[in-house]
Amino acid sequence: MRKIILLMCVAAMAACCGEKAEAPLSEVIDIALENARTQYTLMAEKYEPQEGRLPKSWVGKVGEEGGEDISSDSRWWCSGFFPGTLWYLYENSGDEKMLAWARQFTDRVEREKYTTTNHDVGFMLMNSFGNGLRISQDAAENERYKEVLLTGARSLATRFQPHIGLIRSWDHNRDKWQYPVIIDNMMNLELMLWAANYAMEEGFEDAAALRKIALSHADSTMVNHFREDFGSYHVVSYDTLSGRVEMRQTHQGYADESTWSRGEAWGLYGYTMMYRLTKEQRYLTQAQEIAKFMIHHKNMPTDYIPYWDFDEPAIPNVPRDASAAAIMASALVELADFSTPEQAAEYMKVAEIQVRTLASPEYTAPVGENGNFILMHSTGGFPFGSEVDVPLTYADYYFIEALTRLKNRL
Numbered sequence: 365m366r367k368i369i370l371l372m373c374v375a376a377m378a379a380c381c382g383e384k385a386e387a388p389l390s391e392v393i394d395i396a397l398e399n400a401r402t403q404y405t406l407m408a409e410k411y412e413p414q415e416g417r418l419p420k421s422w423v424g425k426v427g428e429e430g431g432e433d434i435s436s437d438s439r440w441w442c443s444g445f446f447p448g449t450l451w452y453l454y455e456n457s458g459d460e461k462m463l464a465w466a467r468q469f470t471d472r473v474e475r476e477k478y479t480t481t482n483h484d485v486g487f488m489l490m491n492s493f494g495n496g497l498r499i500s501q502d503a504a505e506n507e508r509y510k511e512v513l514l515t516g517a518r519s520l521a522t523r524f525q526p527h528i529g530l531i532r533s534w535d536h537n538r539d540k541w542q543y544p545v546i547i548d549n550m551m552n553l554e555l556m557l558w559a560a561n562y563a564m565e566e567g568f569e570d571a572a573a574l575r576k577i578a579l580s581h582a583d584s585t586m587v588n589h590f591r592e593d594f595g596s597y598h599v600v601s602y603d604t605l606s607g608r609v610e611m612r613q614t615h616q617g618y619a620d621e622s623t624w625s626r627g628e629a630w631g632l633y634g635y636t637m638m639y640r641l642t643k644e645q646r647y648l649t650q651a652q653e654i655a656k657f658m659i660h661h662k663n664m665p666t667d668y669i670p671y672w673d674f675d676e677p678a679i680p681n682v683p684r685d686a687s688a689a690a691i692m693a694s695a696l697v698e699l700a701d702f703s704t705p706e707q708a709a710e711y712m713k714v715a716e717i718q719v720r721t722l723a724s725p726e727y728t729a730p731v732g733e734n735g736n737f738i739l740m741h742s743t744g745g746f747p748f749g750s751e752v753d754v755p756l757t758y759a760d761y762y763f764i765e766a767l768t769r770l771k772n773r774l
């Protein structure tokens with residue numbers, strides 16, 4: 365806490381003297397992680413007695429009394445993010461309380477391994493059980509987590525139609541779309557590839573099929589979801605008989621032909637992750653082209669926190685999306701590892717600006733405020749007036765992941 369106040373004083377003094385005093389990045393990271401640990405301690409204490417519940421968002425005004433916690437059960441697509449952030453905070457601090465909570469809240473998501481009615485199983489399980497498997501040192505727990513992940517990937521695989529070549533995203537809006545696939549679905553391929561590798565090690569016969577599903581989905585998304593400039597469509601729907609594209613639309617973006625910022629960030633992260641896990645050059649090229657689109661877009665602000673949609677006509681008078689910035693920052697730090705020195709320097713410069721901005725009082729809430737979320741100012745579903753300028757679990761998750769990746773790289 366003392367460190368946080370000190371940093372804020374330095375920033376305030378610099379502002380009043382008209383100087384640009386920049387704390388070393390390593391210090392910014394340490395303070396942001398410590399601040400996050402304090403906030404998430406309060407969050408975990410609050411949710412521990414609420415059986416089966418997980419934080420989702422908060423509605424209120426930072427700095428004012430009141431406000432309302434918004435929670436969900438494990439069915440909400442974001443249920444894995446809070447446990448995932450707890451795992452990262454444990455990894456960064458060694459705080460045993462964080463470990464106990466990470467385990468406890470991860471278990472709250474376990475039943476999602478049987479979910480076959482949407483594509484979000486990867487988000488739910490990889491961030492919770494996947495991080496747990498990576499970080500936990502408990503052999504029995506690791507075996508149990510592997511079973512959950514494999515079962516989850518097999519559930520997700522039931523949503524793949526070979527003649528279409530993609531995993532179906534949603535079952536809702538059946539009168540509108542025959543077979544909707546959203547750009548976000550790229551993120552679920554990490555679970556699929558983890559399962560393919562594990563199944564291969566164990567000699568399970570579906571190993572090759574699971575890998576084929578992931579690559580097929582990534583390849584078809586590359587062809588059908590992106591425009592020539594590498595901006596993306598949010599929803600591409602396929603004809604269930606012919607397997608061909610029937611329409612390209614938006615759901616959470618401004619317009620069918622606009623580029624929804626978080627969707628583009630999912631694409632950047634998704635193809636970077638696909639390259640990490642397959643070393644297929646085409647995925648690296650795709651990720652680098654998406655990075656170019658985002659970094660050099662005429663509507664990207666100088667602090668690199670995107671407006672909620674790149675093509676919203678009312679820019680700059682529209683909400684930002686801190687979640688898109690956090691996802692992008694985390695992806696760029698990883699992409700830098702795979703890129704030329706020139707590209708890496710650009711990605712790291714942008715990620716650093718994003719992280720410094722997110723870690724500043726402009727986006728990071730004071731301890732004890734903001735419903736105990738770390739970041740303010742994310743946008744969930746602007747077109748429906750849902751979750752506009754609020755904290756969201758996934759903004760926090762990718763921010764902490766970006767801080768961890770940066771810390772490991774420094």
Ligand code: GLY
Nearest residue numbers: 441548616626744
């Ligand atoms: N996957 C849903 C979203 O990004 O809002």
